[in-house]
Amino acid sequence: MSSELVFCIGLALLILAVAGFTIGVKEDFAAVVGFVVYGLLLSLAWMSLSSPDVALTEAAVGGGVTGALLLGACARLRTREKPAEGHRPGWINRGAALVLCAGISAGLAGVVLLLPDPAPTLAPPAREHLLATGLGNAVTAVLMAYRALDTLLEKVVLLLALVAVWSLAPDRFWGGRPAFGYRPEPGGPLIFLTRVLVPVGVVAGIYLFWVGADAPGGAFAGGAILAAMAILGFISGLSVVPAVNGFRLRFVLVAGVTVFIVAGLAGFAWASGFLAYPVGFAKPIILLIELAMIFSIGATLALLVAGPPGRSLKP
Amino acid sequence: MSVATIFGICAAILVGFGLFGLILQSQPFRKILAFNVLGSGIFLSFGVVARRGAAAGMGGDPIPQALVITGIVVAFSATALAVAILLRLFEETGGTSLQDDAPKGSKSEEADD
Numbered sequence: 001m002s003s004e005l006v007f008c009i010g011l012a013l014l015i016l017a018v019a020g021f022t023i024g025v026k027e028d029f030a031a032v033v034g035f036v037v038y039g040l041l042l043s044l045a046w047m048s049l050s051s052p053d054v055a056l057t058e059a060a061v062g063g064g065v066t067g068a069l070l071l072g073a074c075a076r077l078r079t080r081e082k083p084a085e086g087h088r089p090g091w092i093n094r095g096a097a098l099v100l101c102a103g104i105s106a107g108l109a110g111v112v113l114l115l116p117d118p119a120p121t122l123a124p125p126a127r128e129h130l131l132a133t134g135l136g137n138a139v140t141a142v143l144m145a146y147r148a149l150d151t152l153l154e155k156v157v158l159l160l161a162l163v164a165v166w167s168l169a170p171d172r173f174w175g176g177r178p179a180f181g182y183r184p185e186p187g188g189p190l191i192f193l194t195r196v197l198v199p200v201g202v203v204a205g206i207y208l209f210w211v212g213a214d215a216p217g218g219a220f221a222g223g224a225i226l227a228a229m230a231i232l233g234f235i236s237g238l239s240v241v242p243a244v245n246g247f248r249l250r251f252v253l254v255a256g257v258t259v260f261i262v263a264g265l266a267g268f269a270w271a272s273g274f275l276a277y278p279v280g281f282a283k284p285i286i287l288l289i290e291l292a293m294i295f296s297i298g299a300t301l302a303l304l305v306a307g308p309p310g311r312s313l314k315p
Numbered sequence: 316m317s318v319a320t321i322f323g324i325c326a327a328i329l330v331g332f333g334l335f336g337l338i339l340q341s342q343p344f345r346k347i348l349a350f351n352v353l354g355s356g357i358f359l360s361f362g363v364v365a366r367r368g369a370a371a372g373m374g375g376d377p378i379p380q381a382l383v384i385t386g387i388v389v390a391f392s393a394t395a396l397a398v399a400i401l402l403r404l405f406e407e408t409g410g411t412s413l414q415d416d417a418p419k420g421s422k423s424e425e426a427d428d
Binding site: 004005008009012015016019020022023024028031032035038039042045046048049050051053054057058061062065066069070073074076077089093094097098100101102104105106107108109111112113115119120121122123124126127128138139141142143146147150151154157158161162164165168218220297301304305307308 | 316317318319320321322323324325326327328329330331332333334335336338339340341342344345347348349351352355358359360362363364365366367368369370371372373374375376377378380381382383384385387388389390391392393394395396398399400401402403405411
């Protein structure tokens with residue numbers, strides 16, 4: 001057995017142990033910490049599966065930004081909620097659930113073991129047309145060229161989720177700022193960390209988007225890092241969460257989708273149809289769309305974490 | 316035994332873990348967490364499909380990888396919406412119970428999880 005297999009078996013066991021801890025542990029806070037660790041371990045698993053782009057996105061979105069969201073929610077629920085007692089499911093229900101879940105796991109494992117060999121793959125055609133896009137990273141080519149419509153619609157889903165979250169605001173707070181952030185001690189470690197880390201993080205996020213054309217990276221991982229930096233700024237109190245009816249904020253939020261749609265419609269004029277790119281100019285257009293997208297994604301993710309407006313505009 | 320098989324079985328067990336938590340956890344916050352574990356198990360099994368499709372000098376089929384990246388971001392936005400609904404329910408009713416004796420309306424709101 002090669003050392004790679006030993007590493008993968010150990011990693012898989014560790015992932016399962018942390019997932020079991022996340023599901024089973026009594027305290028909510030411990031469960032969230034377990035979930036963040038789980039996300040980071042999963043990104044290692046993605047590396048083992050030769051998917052570095054997914055690994056970056058999983059680490060940044062699945063572990064990082066989701067972790068920040070869940071920790072914030074956990075803190076707000078924990079302060080006032082008493083632990084839920086008295087409605088634990090009975091033994092029969094637990095046994096039935098156990099049988100059901102074990103059956104589904106066994107079925108899925110069977111499917112994985114019985115997958116057709118050789119596996120069907122779209123890698124050769126993806127590689128074949130890579131030259132036409134001018135990109136070096138096939139995953140970015142799928143996201144931004146072959147299946148650009150999916151990515152466009154996903155951006156719309158992100159915006160819709162933000163609209164849905166905002167719409168949960170009580171009437172009196174509409175148009176105000178999200179009630180997010182703390183008042184840490186001035187001169188404390190959090191403020192120091194923010195001052196040191198945010199400039200580095202902003203550069204790292206933009207760098208990830210820039211190299212994503214040819215190497216692992218991309219707009220989603222880069223946008224998630226920008227979002228993390230914004231969240232750090234909000235938490236430390238060094239930057240203020242923008243009011244939801246601000247014009248500049250809304251401009252940044254819709255810029256990505258707008259540029260994407262305009263470039264898509266221009267495809268009718270300069271190429272064969274919606275979201276088609278003219279020969280030889282695909283890469284600069286893709287980079288332009290991604291540049292607009294990375295700031296929109298960063299702002300949307302950060303505001304999804306910040307939640308609905310909870311402070312009125314005039315203090 | 317290959318890397319893909321190991322993580323394929325791992326993904327299958329993760330789906331079972333997540334579903335178990337989703338059914339048996341009584342607090343909605345923990346149901347959201349369990350739902351995320353369930354979802355990541357499904358993503359991972361799709362990653363196994365991508366790895367098995369390695370060809371043309373690439374470590375994996377790029378199409379499933381791109382779909383999983385999209386999926387992770389959409390899963391995050393759904394989680395953010397679920398958490399926002401949960402916090403709003405908590406503000407309105409002072410609790411997050413899904414039991415039948417909970418205040419009217421709480422059940423239908425949580426159904427969006």
